[in-house]
Amino acid sequence: MSQTNETKDHEMQPELGGYKADILPVNKSRLTWQRDLYFMGTTQRGYEVEFDVKYEEGCSPTETFLLSVAGCISIDVVHILKKMRCEIASYEMAAEGRRRLSPPQYYESIDLMIHISGKGITPAKIDRAIDLSLNKYCSVYHSLRKDLAVNVNYEIAEG
Numbered sequence: 063m064s065q066t067n068e069t070k071d072h073e074m075q076p077e078l079g080g081y082k083a084d085i086l087p088v089n090k091s092r093l094t095w096q097r098d099l100y101f102m103g104t105t106q107r108g109y110e111v112e113f114d115v116k117y118e119e120g121c122s123p124t125e126t127f128l129l130s131v132a133g134c135i136s137i138d139v140v141h142i143l144k145k146m147r148c149e150i151a152s153y154e155m156a157a158e159g160r161r162r163l164s165p166p167q168y169y170e171s172i173d174l175m176i177h178i179s180g181k182g183i184t185p186a187k188i189d190r191a192i193d194l195s196l197n198k199y200c201s202v203y204h205s206l207r208k209d210l211a212v213n214v215n216y217e218i219a220e221g
Contacts, residue, residue, distance in 0.1 A: 134202035138195035151221040179221035
């Protein structure tokens with residue numbers, strides 16, 4: 063294999079290491095009832111999330127769940143693209159989840175749209191990054207129902 067082919071192969075098969083190797087094997091959190099249907103969630107590192115099903119002072123658990131899916135995939139995609147020597151100028155992911163109307167009102171589908179710009183970002187690289195996240199690395203995605211459809215699209219802007 064030539065040096066050029068080895069470089070291209072390495073770019074498309076990045077080794078993640080780093081943050082994936084440094085996971086906490088057990089995660090802990092605390093949820094404290096404040097009043098009515100308002101709760102304060104606290105992570106083991108002290109970060110707080112307000113849960114309020116009336117949407118007056120906080121978010122709903124399903125909103126933070128959708129953000130968790132988007133966050134996990136986004137972290138993977140950006141990290142993988144950087145390993146592929148892409149220079150990311152901007153990145154944003156829009157997430158839309160469609161829920162079942164009757165209980166249990168779980169997500170039936172999630173559509174994610176990545177808007178990205180930078181140098182060296184190609185459809186092949188971003189497709190590979192998304193594939194690696196969904197099929198190998200994203201722990202949130204792998205914790206979902208098997209019948210949940212998650213669709214990830216993207217738009218690459220000139221950077």
